[in-house]
Amino acid sequence: MRIDVVTLFPDFMRQCAAVGVVGRAQQRELLQVQTWNPRDYATDNYRTVDGRTCGGGPGMVMLIEPLRKTLEAMREAAPKPVHLIYLSPQGARLTQGRVEALAEMPRIALLCGRYEGVDERLLAHEVDEELSIGDYVLSGGELGAAVIIDAVGRLQEGALNDAQSAEQDSFSNGLLDCPHYAKPVHDALGDVPEVLLSGDHAAIRRWRLKQSLGRTWLRRPDLLAQRALDKESRALLDEFRREHAQ
Numbered sequence: 001m002r003i004d005v006v007t008l009f010p011d012f013m014r015q016c017a018a019v020g021v022v023g024r025a026q027q028r029e030l031l032q033v034q035t036w037n038p039r040d041y042a043t044d045n046y047r048t049v050d051g052r053t054c055g056g057g058p059g060m061v062m063l064i065e066p067l068r069k070t071l072e073a074m075r076e077a078a079p080k081p082v083h084l085i086y087l088s089p090q091g092a093r094l095t096q097g098r099v100e101a102l103a104e105m106p107r108i109a110l111l112c113g114r115y116e117g118v119d120e121r122l123l124a125h126e127v128d129e130e131l132s133i134g135d136y137v138l139s140g141g142e143l144g145a146a147v148i149i150d151a152v153g154r155l156q157e158g159a160l161n162d163a164q165s166a167e168q169d170s171f172s173n174g175l176l177d178c179p180h181y182a183k184p185v186h187d188a189l190g191d192v193p194e195v196l197l198s199g200d201h202a203a204i205r206r207w208r209l210k211q212s213l214g215r216t217w218l219r220r221p222d223l224l225a226q227r228a229l230d231k232e233s234r235a236l237l238d239e240f241r242r243e244h245a246q
């Protein structure tokens with residue numbers, strides 16, 4: 001998969017994509033992250049990429065022309081089509097479901113705004129999808145882009161080794177993750193739940209599912225509402241709720 005990032009801070013984006021699972025996915029050529037800086041496509045001597053806001057008011061707006069040239073170069077650099085995403089609080093909330101859909105695409109591009117944003121005419125003409133990583137305002141789209149690169153990059157086939165992919169399964173079922181423990185089994189902070197030391201993998205699976213269901217019920221009941229539960233899950237959640245009520 002190829003991810004192109006249009007950003008005034010290419011070094012920052014390259015560093016985000018160079019570490020950990022995503023960095024390794026790039027080394028394994030499972031993923032390619034390419035940055036494009038609109039300042040390189042600004043034609044004036046000052047390499048201007050922003051302009052005053054029409055209608056007055058504070059702050060600047062990213063200019064159409066440098067972005068059009070940048071996007072044209074980006075689109076031409078590799079086989080099309082490119083699904084272009086703009087990061088902003090006005091976008092649809094990013095979910096794991098959407099991440100999984102994006103991870104199936106051969107090529108996406110991420111447009112990172114700065115200042116007060118990008119000229120609306122450019123967005124209307126060029127952008128396929130607007131996404132938000134949450135209901136808060138950031139100084140740029142780069143952190144949202146980094147989130148998408150990580151969430152999508154780790155899903156590339158071969159990016160996660162076996163141990164990690166197990167962890168991925170436990171989360172991709174739309175529930176919150178279960179608790180995790182490492183050695184020592186007994187610590188001043190408490191003990192590791194017995195079942196995890198039993199070697200009974202069926203019991204361990206049930207325990208983890210019960211914990212995921214219970215945590216989701218306690219912390220994010222909205223996620224539970226979206227999900228049909230099978231017989232086993234309903235029984236485990238009832239058990240958790242009974243124990244929790246006592």
Ligand SMILES: NC(=O)c1ccc(NC2CCCC2)nc1
Nearest residue numbers: 087088113117132133134138140
């Ligand atoms: N919640 C978000 O995903 C998000 C994205 C971009 C942003 N700021 C950018 C948008 C245009 C100029 C700065 N703030 C917040």
